[in-house]
Amino acid sequence: MEGAGSRxxxxxxxxxxxxxxxxxxxxxxxxxxxNRAAKVAGLKRGGKSCRLRWMNYxxxxxxxxxxxxxxxxxxxxxxxxxxxxxSLIAGRIPGRTDNQVKNHWNTxxxxxxxxxxxxxxxxxxxxxxKIEASFNTxxxxxERLIPSNKTETELQNVIEDSHEKEIEITSTHEPILxxxxxxNFWLFNDDSYLFTPSLMELLDESLESFMA
DNA sequence: AAATCACGCAACCGCAGTGAT
DNA sequence: TATCACTGCGGTTGCGTGATT
Numbered sequence: 514m515e516g517a518g519s520r521x522x523x524x525x526x527x528x529x530x531x532x533x534x535x536x537x538x539x540x541x542x543x544x545x546x547x548n549r550a551a552k553v554a555g556l557k558r559g560g561k562s563c564r565l566r567w568m569n570y571x572x573x574x575x576x577x578x579x580x581x582x583x584x585x586x587x588x589x590x591x592x593x594x595x596x597x598x599x600s601l602i603a604g605r606i607p608g609r610t611d612n613q614v615k616n617h618w619n620t621x622x623x624x625x626x627x628x629x630x631x632x633x634x635x636x637x638x639x640x641x642x643k644i645e646a647s648f649n650t651x652x653x654x655x656e657r658l659i660p661s662n663k664t665e666t667e668l669q670n671v672i673e674d675s676h677e678k679e680i681e682i683t684s685t686h687e688p689i690l691x692x693x694x695x696x697n698f699w700l701f702n703d704d705s706y707l708f709t710p711s712l713m714e715l716l717d718e719s720l721e722s723f724m725a
Numbered sequence: 726a727a728a729t730c731a732c733g734c735a736a737c738c739g740c741a742g743t744g745a746t
Numbered sequence: 747t748a749t750c751a752c753t754g755c756g757g758t759t760g761c762g763t764g765a766t767t
Contacts, residue, residue, distance in 0.1 A: 726755085729767075731766090733762090734760105734762090737758080737760095738756105738758080739756100740754105743754100744750105744751090746749090
């Protein structure tokens, strides 16, 4: 039982020194076994705290900084269908964690869309008419528009397929990535990525036929 | 300049699922 | 089969900081 017994755990924000210790530990031993990691590394933190710190902050795959419009768009689309399944949504957005997506939704997107107050303020022309229309009819953040004759697994497969198709398409293109702009570039196997119009279109097409 | 407010985000909590023994 | 350790998830809290009064 974590927290029980004589062992006392530090709480609150991580210090630079704690970060360094955890980073060093992961470099040598790899991820996992966080409870043991905390003890072996000499951190006065629980395993869960170590795991969270690594996953949400220290991991080199975590992307920092503001969310792009494309990311916002994708989150909104996926949330519309998946509800508060933050890990699933985050899994479709390279470099973003479930915590980041959840926080971003709660502090920006839900307000922007007027979900909590029951009114939509969607203004972006990027939304497909059908997705926007159906979103406006369902105000609760927990409601999803999965047809009664479909399963969530089928829905996830649709999203997976769209992503697969996207990768297929982008693999045939040359990169047009710029260092300071996330717009209009493609997805690759290295750390760089992008949201292309084709991904959005594929997702819309797939979801529309799924919902039909 | 000090006090208060509001916002954004990191971190915590409780629970469920999974795998090893 | 039961138990335990561990991981992962979503909801929530509370701290830090900038804006406002």
